[in-house]
Amino acid sequence: MLNIALPKGRLGEKVYSIFDSLGYGCPEINGDNRKLIFRNEENGVCYFWAKPSDVAIYVERGVADIGVAGKDLLLEYSPDVYELFDLNVGKCRMSVAGIKGSRPADDTTLRVATKFPNITKKYFRKQNREIEIIKLNGSIEIAPLLGLSDVIVDIVETGTTLRENNLEPYKDIIDISARLIANKANYKFKNGEIERLLSKMRESTAGKEC
Amino acid sequence: MKNYYELLRNDERYVLALRQLFEQYGYKRYKMSKFEEYDLYLENKSFLQSDRIITFSDPSTGKLLALKPDITLSIVKNGKGVTSSDKVYYCENVYRPCRGSDEIKEIMQTGLEYIGAVDLYAICEVIMLAVRSLETVSGDCIMGISHLGIVTGILEDTMLPDLKKNKLTKLIASKSTHEIRLFCSEENVPSDTAEKIERLAALYGSFEDVLPLVGETVYGTPAEGAYGELCDIFEALKATGKTERLRLDFSIMNDLSYYNGIIFQGFVDEIPFSILSGGSYDNLLRRFGRNTGAIGFAVYLDQLESYHRSAKDYDVDILLIYDEGAPLPLLAKHVDELTSSGKSVRVQRVDDGSVKYRERKIFSGGRVCDA
Known part of the structure; x- marks a missing residue:
């Protein structure tokens, strides 16, 4: 199970659609509700919406294995996390x-x-x-x-x-653009899952980068 | 006989287990004073994780002293390993900011240092003891290993000044291959060297899987020598039977002006930070004018109590309630009898619900009876 912190708002929705397109969907997330945590056992994901500036904190402290944060916030707060991928959205x-x-x-x-x-x-x-x-x-x-x-x-x-x-x-x-970040310890314990997601991301964006 | 071990908190048990482990391998305990001259830290600021230090003036000499934020510097300064190889371990409190906070805290740190002629056996022994230290804390643990010689060897081919190389080491440490690509293109680093740096940053996995890929990456670069050393270390480590916990990971970094060669960090499940950190620090010894080697590690036990909480079912075996007119000598006698039978007893006037107990008893009419 991958715990993923997404930034609340437009950027988060855009990023979720990327995860969804790669096979990490969680249909409940699109429902008309005010829930903040969504789990899909079948796809092995648990998403939660966090304030954009808090995403890196959830990841740094390992509550989320991975997350998506703007480069601006990563530069400003310098969290001790891996910055694995440039999603090229929220530019x-x-x-x-x-x-x-x-x-x-x-x-x-x-x-x-x-x-x-x-x-x-x-x-x-x-x-x-x-x-x-x-x-x-x-x-x-x-x-x-x-x-x-x-x-x-x-x-x-x-x-x-x-x-x-x-x-x-x-x-x-x-x-600035949105980056995929990972907790440094969880990256090691869930390496297979995180690398699988990462390689799907790389494949899906290959050739799209300008 | 009372089992005193049960009274200990998890982190206290770990300290005992680690002490036993280190002594089993002939490391001698090194006990230090709590204070150190502040100058030592001023001169070696970047060796420390933080430059926030508690200082005070020694009333007898007027010298500025500090509460120790680090142990290794004191061990090196105090001349360990000057004459021959020295193997020491320590369990000391250090005073420095906790992760993610500015507030200085007292942190229990346990670790060992091998100072002297560091050969292949010494490196393997220290790595093996580091892995066994992690196993003491949790059966589910991983030790990430890097070789700084490989990182610096590959960076040498960039021909960049040190400041820019440092920027690249930071990008390797955050596994940001996209940023490495961008930075190398801005700095006109040859594309094959840039690709090698990207590949090195992304590598992660067991020695068996990753070592051949490292070999391909460093081929024809100044990192080949360090790669050979890493292969020798792996071959020797196989004999310790501890290689299944090891992962090659070049994102592990430490200050190059102090550390060199092998460096490592240990992780256990459910703790989102490294709890063990170590490596070769010959460069630190050179700063003290000593031409010898050193390798060691520290285990940080401050996070363990927060994450590996041991939930106690009961605070006491018996909660004994007595009333106002109870004959006190008789009450004391009963309490003595109960504690002598090995039970823990808490005596109080009323049960206010703040204590978890196995049994609640009442002292009434000169007798102890069930509530």
């Missing part, structure tokens, strides 16, 4: 963005609003730029508009939210 990028047409001055401490302080620190340390991090939990885009920060570091998918708020990406930091 977006982490960018530095700010008010359209304006560029913050280089001679002052840069105020950066973000949900991702660790990624931000690491990026600007490489630039040798002095920054002040303003940790926010949502609606990051309003920070430069209200003068709370000079720039933001956030996930950009299509850029629509930025455009509609008169913002633009200044610099892309890294490409």
